Amino acid sequence: xxxxxxxxxxxxxxxxxxxxxVIILAGTKGGHLDLDIHIIKARTGALDESSSAAIxxxxxxxxxxxxxxxxxxxxxxxRADGSTTEGQVIxxxxxxxxxxxxxxxxNQYNQVLxxxxxxxxxxxxxxxxxxxxxxxQSVLDSSRALRLRIQDVDGAWFESDYxxx
Numbered sequence: 321x322x323x324x325x326x327x328x329x330x331x332x333x334x335x336x337x338x339x340x341x342v343i344i345l346a347g348t349k350g351g352h353l354d355l356d357i358h359i360i361k362a363r364t365g366a367l368d369e370s371s372s373a374a375i376x377x378x379x380x381x382x383x384x385x386x387x388x389x390x391x392x393x394x395x396x397x398x399r400a401d402g403s404t405t406e407g408q409v410i411x412x413x414x415x416x417x418x419x420x421x422x423x424x425x426x427n428q429y430n431q432v433l434x435x436x437x438x439x440x441x442x443x444x445x446x447x448x449x450x451x452x453x454x455x456x457q458s459v460l461d462s463s464r465a466l467r468l469r470i471q472d473v474d475g476a477w478f479e480s481d482y483x484x485x
Contacts, residue, residue, distance in 0.1 A: 353472060355388055355439070356381040357480035360446070362466055364484075365424045366457035373418060374407070374460070375450045376468055376482065377430055382439040390437045391473035395451040398465045398481070407451035415450045433470075460484075 359378045366372050376395065382388050397405040410418060412432040419425055433447035449468065453460060461484070469479040 352384060353386045353388060353474075353476050354382075354384045355470070355478040356383055357468065357470065357478055359466070359468060359480050359482040362482045362484070363425050364457070364460055365422060367422065367452065370456055371452060371454050372457045372460045373410070373422065373425065373450060373452050374466055375415075375425055375448060376466065377446065377448045378468060378480065379444060379446050380439055380470070381444040382441060385441045387441055388439040389473045390433060390435055390470060391475075392435070392471040393433060393449055394469040394471075395449060396467045396469070397453055397455065397460065397463050398467055399459070399463045402464075404467070405453055405455060407453045410450040410452060415448075418450060436473075 357378060357380050359376055361377045363375045363377075364372060374395065374397075380388075393409055395407040395409060397407060399405065412434060415428065415432055419428055428448065430446045430448040433449050437447070439445060463484050465481045465483050467479055467481050469477055471477050
């Protein structure tokens, strides 16, 4: 008898708590930093017999209500066996020289991503990054993917892969 009298108020209480949780979570959704990174194109080439370079053109879309400020950038090569090789990111000044003396890499289509670049809330921009790998072009060509990782100054990492084959 007591169980029947408590069933309706208990069910109403559970429903009220569930509705409150949904409202709270939906209301704070944009308050968590979230980036959508899409690598548009990757260009690769041999610099010499033991090293190669890659240029990534990509789009960053900040889908949150929080601004994003670039703190660190990494590009990793994911080899066919699953191992990774970290590349050396090339500075803005050196990219101009790289493209000038290595015409096979093409032209500069976007601005270079630099530390402290900012993506405002719900904003989007296109950037590029160049990287040098201490592996021959044959290893780069036989690898699975390039992984671009960008860190916010507050510590959150965001990444995107570009399949090479």
